[in-house]
Amino acid sequence: MKVIGLTGGVGSGKSLVAQFLKEETGAELILTDDIGHIVTDKGGSAFEAVVERFGKDILSDTGEIDRKKLADIVFNDKSAIQDLNNIVHPKVKEYIENYIEQRKEKGGSIILESAILFETECDKYCDEVWYVYVPREIRIARLKESRGYSDGKCDAVMRSQKPDEFYISRSDRVIKNDGSVEELKQQLKRI
Numbered sequence: 001m002k003v004i005g006l007t008g009g010v011g012s013g014k015s016l017v018a019q020f021l022k023e024e025t026g027a028e029l030i031l032t033d034d035i036g037h038i039v040t041d042k043g044g045s046a047f048e049a050v051v052e053r054f055g056k057d058i059l060s061d062t063g064e065i066d067r068k069k070l071a072d073i074v075f076n077d078k079s080a081i082q083d084l085n086n087i088v089h090p091k092v093k094e095y096i097e098n099y100i101e102q103r104k105e106k107g108g109s110i111i112l113e114s115a116i117l118f119e120t121e122c123d124k125y126c127d128e129v130w131y132v133y134v135p136r137e138i139r140i141a142r143l144k145e146s147r148g149y150s151d152g153k154c155d156a157v158m159r160s161q162k163p164d165e166f167y168i169s170r171s172d173r174v175i176k177n178d179g180s181v182e183e184l185k186q187q188l189k190r191i
Contacts, residue, residue, distance in 0.1 A: 007117040008132030011139035018113040032114035039091040075156040131171035
């Protein structure tokens, strides 16, 4: 079994690259954002600890964590995001480790898409790590258009992530995604 770790900053197009690779290769796709939701959903392995740390004000009317409320807290406070990461990252890592272990005998390929691949040390499960690079100004434009982010929110989210150089220096391959979707697909087909 081959595991490719796919990482990149917010707005880089990781999900687009992952989906294209899945369609082209038939690889199984693991999204750490989804796993983060699983472990922080009501009844999930990190739910109680997150509520204990951030208070019941982060809960919705249905008793689930309101992700927007939580994001507003953590993306504006470095100690808060560190606390959240200290709670959630070990649970995400444990989930991924178990998932990959269960599928080892099955063979094939897995694409592990994660903005926090190195931070959770999940790169150790990968045979290769690919980084999706996009210049900051293009990422900001994409986030404003696709997610309706303000300049302030873009800046806060990007400041919460490590710089491009951190990821580039640790990756086996860099995918440049500063052009059209078709250009990106052609680049990936050449790999």
